[in-house]
Amino acid sequence: MSITGIFTCPECQRAINAKNAPTNVIVCSHCFAPLKKAAGALNERINLLITNDTSSPIQIGTRGVWKRKSFEIIGRVQCFYEDALFNNWTMLLDDGDIMMLVEGYGQFAVYEKIALEIAVSFAMVARMEYGSDSIELNNNKKYLLEREGFCKIIKIEGEAWLFDEDGVFNSLELANEDGDRIALIGSKKNTDYSSFRIHYQSFADFRFQQLRNQSIDTVTKEIACKKCSATNRLYSWPFTRSYSCDACGACYEIKNGDSDLLRVTMKSDRQPVIPLQSTGTIRGVEYRLVGFAEKEDEEGYSWREYTLFSPVQGYAFLSEFNGHWIFLKETADAPVLFKAKDIDFYFSGKIFRPYNRYRYSLVYAQGEFPEKIFDNDQTHCVEYIYPPEIWVREMHSEGISWYHGTHLSGKELRTAFPGISLPYTIGVGAVQSAGNVGSTVLKRSMLGILALFLLLFFITMAFNRNQVVYDNFITLPDSTNLPMLVTQKFKLDKWRSNLEFDISAPVRNNWFEVGITLVNADNGTEYSIEKGVEKYSGYEDGESWSEGSDQDDAILHSIPAGNYFLEIQPARGDATVDSFSLRVTYDVPMWRNFFMFVIFALLPVVGIFFRGAYLESVRWQNSPFT
Template structure:
């Protein structure tokens, strides 16, 4: 149902839809806000000076279905600002003959659907304060953090309203957020606080609801007060699933370690150039070989960790090593260099190098083995060194590699969510209390 009336200032014919309740009207032609009493002539209330350059992106009279599933008609439009800051936003009044009024707020490209919270209107059912400082309110076990408080100013309006919108300039407004939801409290004018529930809406959903091209809607800027963080509702599931996989990875390592326990096969001390050294079997070498005690590998394919520690001080030791299978003659070779230097220069101590080195040999067949060692030291001086061989010692490399791979996606998502929250609260004078 719709009706028409004439603007008292310019006689422009205005269409309005809430014939029973609308009392104040704003003319889009001459920008006058006026009231229309049930009896008597219309009364001019204010002449708006801050007229937007562009018309509202949702035309008056357009219909759209909101998240509550109900069709609403755009009946009014306001351009508002905060009294103590330059922040401006737009509000579209929505009317459904059965459900009544709702609002659709637009700030820097972010849309919020707002409805009266009738169940919170009574004092007994107001959200409870979680702290004495009123920085949180608790509703249905959800903590809403104070994000903003302000007094509104009406810069411009057009369409119809069921109250004098200028009365809102005497209100104090508190916004509490728990993205993607918000609780809004209005206090002032000696009345009981009024509560509203709000929820975030994506611009694409607004465009579909009102049948407009998304290019007609303003682009988003920064992060909205209740804009969902990246990952949205899926983040708790991603976090739980990642923790589950990490737990399974740890459990797998424990099981594998119990099935193939670590065992030390050899621990021996040597001195390079000592009398126990035998002539080298290398035909082109004058070095002497040191031969370790034999040891047995029982696993069909095992991993050996070989740890070396040299007794060097401001010197070096080069140590070629050959693991020899005494039954087959098969050899596995590697070379390690150890050097350690230190001193004092300009009153500052310094050191470089290390007296230790490690080597890992994989897929070693079962059998009886010994090590051939060909040490070369500085100036061929005798150097003592110790050597241990451990079978199936824990190899952290694969464990940490798989763990890192599991954390890549949730880590990136966490980083994006963290930066999203930082950007959200950078626009607020209030941060979440810790």
């Protein structure tokens, strides 16, 4: 629990509660005067704007958990960057420390103040080129500049920690190849700056309590069109950076909080398959469809993008090409690419391969968007895939943005937006699962099946008797017609089992055959089989050769229990075969069964594997990286 102290507001002289925390500014809860706060006292008023924006799910009093430490939100600094808006919430941890929870666009990160091991010039870092220049900051590790933001205005609420009183600062975000991210916040003109380690964490992992109730049906801004006077209702304000008029198609950009009418007008000649303002739940999050755009690359390939908005999870995008859908979200905790941008990279235990690179331009847009979509600045993109996942790297004027996406099936989409009619699919999608199952899963499944069948086979082998019921060496007479031999009766007492006959005869360039009839002495049922052995050898063209064998075996299977005897009828090529031996074993294991069942069990896996290989080859036909 935080310790609360009572202070007197120097402006209105009324008592206000303040936490015993290392914050440096507080807004009087009575007169709303922003006041400087030093250790144990409130000082003079400072010139800062106050925010009462309710677009965030977080509010003062929200509690959560970070790194097993509970915290309470006690204040906010709302930062208005040139192209973005972020809330820097003041976290008061239970141990009395404060940290900054930076939130916006559905992304959440804790900023932990650190001291850099190597002093670097802020201005020098700010001059670095995004995505290519790097600098050593900590632990002999090089850091790449990923993004830069210029904050023009700040507004405060509650009790906060300000690193810059005038609210004008630059924020530089750097990352090393281990994914360690550092933010430098300062001014290009001054040498002083603050450095923070950025800890991205998902909304769910914070286990927030006492959040502000948010609804996707809340109209957060109503703006009259400057051209046709129609009222446009925006749902993702204050994050909206551009929008078009629903009535006349006039296009607007948001500049300093005001709508700036652009020259371009969008004719509503395209119909999105999911109507604007539709609401639906995708992967557990309820979204409103606030924007629709069509884009095309330099080669004329066009695709459609649907902008979704959730007050809690921010923006998400549905991208459709050739009837294949990808669900994307901008993700800050993304890969860091130092070297060439067109080679594979390893991230989250997966190897992503470059699949496509292009510059796109806008063909059509309708609705509201988190970026200045009408700028049409030919954004450069590279796509990396590990189906069904994709990372899209976009290079903007403010830095690098990464979007993480996954393939979305038509079924998922129809469930989210019932009643929609989806376009037919053509070919294989960029991240459509090839066979739905990865090769790792297939390999593990095959090994698992082999192990299971072996185990079961060995268990059943333990029940096999391997009981010899007849074993004899028989000398054959010289006569042409060999007599039939009849054995003594023997009892087979298992419900059903088999008999294995091992036959051997001294055949040399000759053959021997035996016809065996197993007769059930109780009911006369007969089971018969014939088996022969033959062996030939010789010397031809300077080489010895031989073929065949003087022994073989045969099986009578599924023999019911009962009293049996054997009728054995031998036959031979000539009288040089003067004997043979026969051994009959009851209830033997049959490895043939094992192999046959394993082959049948693995057939679907083999089918999936070949289908996947075929789909992969079709997928990569669309890629310039093949």
